[in-house]
Amino acid sequence: MPSTLKRRHRQDLTLRKSFLETIRTKFSSVVTNQRRPRTNSTDHTSESTRGADQPIRRAEKHPHRRPPIPYVYTTHNIRVLPPELLAYTFILGAEEDPMLPITVSHVCSLWRELALHTPSLWRRIWLGSHYHIWRERIYRARSCSLDVVLWSPDPAQPFTWTLRPSSTLNFFQVQSYMHIVSPYIRRWRSLDIRLMNYSPYLWNGALSECCAWGVQAQAPLLEELILVHRQNDDTKEFCLFSGHAPRLRRAVIDGIRLSWLPSLFQNLTFLDYTHHGFTSGYQAIQEVVGLLQEDDHIEALQSFPKSISLS
Structure with a gap:
């Protein structure tokens, strides 16, 4: 069916300034909501009911959990010994236990290299x-x-x-x-x-x-x-x-x-x-x-x- 709208009555599509402002506002609100960090679902207290001077306390969520203990890296005293003294200790122990050379060679890569390069241990x-x-x-x-x-x-x-x-x-x-x-x-x-x-x-x-x-x-x-x-x-x-x-x-x-x-x-x-x-x-x-x-x-x-x- 031919259109009844004649060519001389057609008008170009133009966007008004108020409409553009409305679209820009909608897009900016969506991006802001996506970037906002999610809150824990177990926290039932909403931000609207919590005052500005009341920060979130994690201890209130888990009252029986102890605070984490800071990890302190310490080196065992046996690692301070020079390789010569450590090898001599192995040799003395091998005189009593014939399986000691095999045992110490399976402790770590450092001890294995030391044991394999100490012929008197075997x-x-x-x-x-x-x-x-x-x-x-x-x-x-x-x-x-x-x-x-x-x-x-x-x-x-x-x-x-x-x-x-x-x-x-x-x-x-x-x-x-x-x-x-x-x-x-x-x-x-x-x-x-x-x-x-x-x-x-x-x-x-x-x-x-x-x-x-x-x-x-x-x-x-x-x-x-x-x-x-x-x-x-x-x-x-x-x-x-x-x-x-x-x-x-x-x-x-x-x-x-x-x-x-x-x-x-x-x-x-x-x-x-x-x-x-x-x-x-x-x-x-x-x-x-x-x-x-x-x-x-x-x-x-x-x-x-x-x-x-x-x-």
């Missing part, structure tokens, strides 16, 4: 199960000397460390344990073997590699030797380390018959000797007197004859 090899742990410790000790320990369970003193043998040892177990450290005899600083249970040929399994003849069986760094097996019935005489241990100063011998070579024991300053009991009478006395004549540097001597008699 020198104590407490033989038992978990072969991969002891091989890794030998690797981390690098070129540092080693302290080898092998103890069998004592029923009177239950073990507190799970890495020690949980059952009585036999020949094959002892030989497998010593096979881990036997290639490093030249790096041994101490050897501590204490066997509390009876099983045949335990000394053969423990000392077979040490009785070999040659340079690889020598112990140039050995300073302490402890061999204890009171239930031993093997009368074999063991000749250790190819007769070469110039730094050996301390020895505890109980329940084993050794070849008392001057080149091996002549520099001893401490000797705790218990006679093996395989000889008696004049022969046993001659054996004890002979070892005392060879060791003229002994400053402390503890002798416990097992079955020396003149009859």
Whole structure:
């Protein structure tokens, strides 16, 4: 349908000043309401009913809430220690607890870096199960000397460390344990073997590699030797380390018959000797007197004859 409005009657759309002012006022009020911070819905007191001199008190909303305590950053005293003293503390603790190096290396990244760069922290090899742990410790000790320990369970003193043998040892177990450290005899600083249970040929399994003849069986760094097996019935005489241990100063011998070579024991300053009991009478006395004549540097001597008699 054609429009009845003719072209000559059309007028251009013009906005009056009053209309523009009204639109501008509406838009400014909307923007102001959007920028105004929202009030908590739990606060039922409106601004119109609250006086100008009555500020909002948050304690009135939660009367049982304590004011926040300011956080004060403090540094632990152990972080003030120099790395050298901290590493030395770890080394002293590792002499009593063989798992201490692993424990401190899992505390933080700083302690882990310090533990991994302290070879003497990993020198104590407490033989038992978990072969991969002891091989890794030998690797981390690098070129540092080693302290080898092998103890069998004592029923009177239950073990507190799970890495020690949980059952009585036999020949094959002892030989497998010593096979881990036997290639490093030249790096041994101490050897501590204490066997509390009876099983045949335990000394053969423990000392077979040490009785070999040659340079690889020598112990140039050995300073302490402890061999204890009171239930031993093997009368074999063991000749250790190819007769070469110039730094050996301390020895505890109980329940084993050794070849008392001057080149091996002549520099001893401490000797705790218990006679093996395989000889008696004049022969046993001659054996004890002979070892005392060879060791003229002994400053402390503890002798416990097992079955020396003149009859």
